[in-house]
Amino acid sequence: SEYDVIIKGGTVVNAADTQQADIGIKDGRIVALAEKLSGSAARTIDAAGRYVLPGGIDSHCHIQQPSSGGGQNAETWESGTRSAACGGTTTVIAFAAQEKGKGVKHMVADYHEKAKQACIDYSFHIILNDPSDEVMETEIPELIESGHRSLKLFMTYPKNRVDDKQILRIFETARRHQALVCVHAENHDAIMYMTEKLVGNGFGNTKYHAWCKPPLVEREACQRIIMLSELMDLPIQIFHVTCEEAAEEIRRAQARGVKVFAETCPQYFVLTADDLDGDQRQGARVLCSPAPRSVADQQALWNHVRMGTIGNVTSDHAPYNIDAPDGKFWAGDNAPFSQIANGVPGLETRMPITFSEGVAKGRIDLQTFVALTSTNSAKLFGLYPKKGRIGIGADADIVIWDAEKKQTVTQDMLHHDTDYTPYEGMEVTGWPAVTLSRGKVVWNDGEVGCEAGWGQFLARAPYDYIKPSGKFPTPFNPITGKIEAGKTEG
Numbered sequence: 380s381e382y383d384v385i386i387k388g389g390t391v392v393n394a395a396d397t398q399q400a401d402i403g404i405k406d407g408r409i410v411a412l413a414e415k416l417s418g419s420a421a422r423t424i425d426a427a428g429r430y431v432l433p434g435g436i437d438s439h440c441h442i443q444q445p446s447s448g449g450g451q452n453a454e455t456w457e458s459g460t461r462s463a464a465c466g467g468t469t470t471v472i473a474f475a476a477q478e479k480g481k482g483v484k485h486m487v488a489d490y491h492e493k494a495k496q497a498c499i500d501y502s503f504h505i506i507l508n509d510p511s512d513e514v515m516e517t518e519i520p521e522l523i524e525s526g527h528r529s530l531k532l533f534m535t536y537p538k539n540r541v542d543d544k545q546i547l548r549i550f551e552t553a554r555r556h557q558a559l560v561c562v563h564a565e566n567h568d569a570i571m572y573m574t575e576k577l578v579g580n581g582f583g584n585t586k587y588h589a590w591c592k593p594p595l596v597e598r599e600a601c602q603r604i605i606m607l608s609e610l611m612d613l614p615i616q617i618f619h620v621t622c623e624e625a626a627e628e629i630r631r632a633q634a635r636g637v638k639v640f641a642e643t644c645p646q647y648f649v650l651t652a653d654d655l656d657g658d659q660r661q662g663a664r665v666l667c668s669p670a671p672r673s674v675a676d677q678q679a680l681w682n683h684v685r686m687g688t689i690g691n692v693t694s695d696h697a698p699y700n701i702d703a704p705d706g707k708f709w710a711g712d713n714a715p716f717s718q719i720a721n722g723v724p725g726l727e728t729r730m731p732i733t734f735s736e737g738v739a740k741g742r743i744d745l746q747t748f749v750a751l752t753s754t755n756s757a758k759l760f761g762l763y764p765k766k767g768r769i770g771i772g773a774d775a776d777i778v779i780w781d782a783e784k785k786q787t788v789t790q791d792m793l794h795h796d797t798d799y800t801p802y803e804g805m806e807v808t809g810w811p812a813v814t815l816s817r818g819k820v821v822w823n824d825g826e827v828g829c830e831a832g833w834g835q836f837l838a839r840a841p842y843d844y845i846k847p848s849g850k851f852p853t854p855f856n857p858i859t860g861k862i863e864a865g866k867t868e869g
């Protein structure tokens with residue numbers, strides 16, 4: 380037949396436009412897009428009354444990766460990507476994490492080996508916590524060249540944090556070799572000090588997790604990482620922005636022309652610090668960093684989404700089991716908040732919660748939803764136009780969305796390997812009906828069609844979206860080591 384699959388009668392929504400169209404798929408790609416397609420197809424999917432969207436791109440998730448503190452990641456590449464696919468996501472960018480004192484080349488190869496079990500396409504950010512000369516001058520340039528075009532650093536967490544000078548070292552290599560740096564921005568010393576004070580005085584309950592790292596701790600780190608990025612003329616992405624104060628810093632930088640991109644996550648749309656207030660077991664289910672904030676901050680995040688300050692929504696899926704000795708409570712059942720594994724699972728609920736809170740509640744339109752959950756991440760990480768759009772030549776990564784469906788989120792209905800969801804009992808409106816990964820139906824109204832090993836590694840080539848401005852704050856170019864008075868391009 381002419382097509383492998385035809386999707387008929389749906390409303391096709393891209394970040395920039397909406398149209399009534401049929402979609403023809405052949406050999407994993409979109410080969411036809413027209414009001415009516417008449418060719419023959421091995422399989423026809425009826426999308427009448429439904430929205431047909433680019434498959435989701437989750438550009439921040441921790442899969443089968445050791446945690447930043449203690450605790451064992453509950454997901455395998457198979458379970459994590461299966462769960463993502465059932466939630467409408469067709470691409471994940473996860474992490475390959477350096478171990479302190481060690482190189483990164485073999486480490487990255489090990490992660491590739493594990494990721495061969497992926498059910499959907501994937502790529503990696505390389506987490507650096509020890510930017511030695513050897514790593515930065517030889518290994519990282521080679522890895523960037525082979526398609527690992529993003530690095531991630533932590534400004535906090537004892538095992539992972541890098542100091543400002545190390546950050547500049549990482550920025551230098553990223554600038555030289557065209558990689559995007561992603562940042563977890565919180566002030567480490569303030570958190571360490573407050574943790575000692577709180578826990579030392581007997582305030583170890585999970586509710587004090589939010590008190591030890593209030594919004595200003597995030598605001599300062601955002602301001603500082605932006606300053607460092609301006610010093611090096613390097614575009615960056617700030618991960619998981621949670622509050623008005625941090626978003627305002629980012630907005631101010633964007634307004635003066637700094638290329639700083641910002642992400643938020645569904646947990647910051649629906650959880651608040653009050654959810655941490657309970658017994659340790661209850662609080663641990665929502666304990667993540669940065670901490671959940673206030674209802675006013677949730678509203679502020681939507682404002683900044685609408686203004687464009689925040690461009691993408693990712694899960695920051697960081698799965699630790701509640702009922703396992705090596706999960707959330709790796710340090711014991713009565714551990715203080717500082718020794719409970721950080722993070723919440725959310726690969727599968729990312730798109731439904733964002734749709735429900737965003738589109739169904741009238742805060743954003745559908746095209747913005749597509750931009751937030753797919754297109755902007757594709758552009759930001761060099762996957763566009765292969766991913767992140769429905770158009771001829773793009774991969775047939777598609778989610779057919781049932782915008783009317785009322786769904787109660789429960790652990791039982793999800794497909795991850797984590798033993799809980801922080802959203803148990805939450806009512807959402809809208810859920811993916813069908814997900815296709817390169818033309819293969821991986822989710823169909825409750826039926827899982829995932830196949831471990833189907834996913835392919837996405838090597839990312841250099842791309843213009845993250846091009847620096849070419850201007851440093853002074854005539855001195857720290858990359859070339861030369862004074863370039865009057866020069867305005869890099």
Ligand code: URP
Nearest residue numbers: 447667668695697721722
């Ligand atoms: O609490 C979180 N977010 N845990 C995952 C690690 C990180 O901070 O990215």
Ligand code: ZN
Nearest residue numbers: 516520555556
């Ligand atoms: Zn080089």
Ligand code: ZN
Nearest residue numbers: 563618619668
């Ligand atoms: Zn983080």
Ligand code: ZN
Nearest residue numbers: 439441695697
């Ligand atoms: Zn994370």
